[in-house]
Amino acid sequence: MLDWSRAQVEIMHPGPYHRAIRSVVADLAATRDGTMYLGTSISGLCQRYDLGSDHDLVGRSAPELVLADGRRLAELLHDGRGVLLGDFHVEDDRLRVAKTEGPAMLVRPDGIVAWVEGDGDLESALRRWFGGVLPG
Incomplete structure (x- = not known):
C-alpha cells in the first residue's frame, strides 16, 4: 500500500519526470493485462491474509460462485453472516449454509x-471464526 501511495504522489507531484511516469501508467492501463493488474491491486483482490493455511483460497476473497439454487455467494454475505458452503446442516444465526457443486468452504x-x-x-475453523458452531 505504501508503494501505491508513493507512486500516486509522484504522478501528481510536478517534478521533472511526472509526465513520463503518467504516460507510462496510462499506456499500461490501456492494455488488458495492465487494467487487470491495476484493478486487482487497487481493489485488494490480490491480497492474501495469513490464516495459517497453505491452501491457495484460504485468506483470499471468496470467488464469485453460483450456488446450487442459482444464487450467488455474494448475495448470502449481504446480511453480515458467514457462509458455510457444502452439504451441511447447521442452525446458527451467525452462519448461513448453502449447497455448491465445488469444494466445501467456510x-x-x-x-x-x-x-x-x-x-x-472444519470444527477448528468454526470455533476460531464463529465461536463453536458445529455442523450436524
Missing part, C-alpha cells in the same frame, strides 16, 4: 475464505 462475513474442504479441521 467464508467469513467479510468475504474472506477461512477454510476449504481437505485443508484442516
Whole structure:
C-alpha cells in the first residue's frame, strides 16, 4: 500500500519526470493485462491474509460462485453472516449454509475464505471464526 501511495504522489507531484511516469501508467492501463493488474491491486483482490493455511483460497476473497439454487455467494454475505458452503446442516444465526457443486468452504462475513474442504479441521475453523458452531 505504501508503494501505491508513493507512486500516486509522484504522478501528481510536478517534478521533472511526472509526465513520463503518467504516460507510462496510462499506456499500461490501456492494455488488458495492465487494467487487470491495476484493478486487482487497487481493489485488494490480490491480497492474501495469513490464516495459517497453505491452501491457495484460504485468506483470499471468496470467488464469485453460483450456488446450487442459482444464487450467488455474494448475495448470502449481504446480511453480515458467514457462509458455510457444502452439504451441511447447521442452525446458527451467525452462519448461513448453502449447497455448491465445488469444494466445501467456510467464508467469513467479510468475504474472506477461512477454510476449504481437505485443508484442516472444519470444527477448528468454526470455533476460531464463529465461536463453536458445529455442523450436524
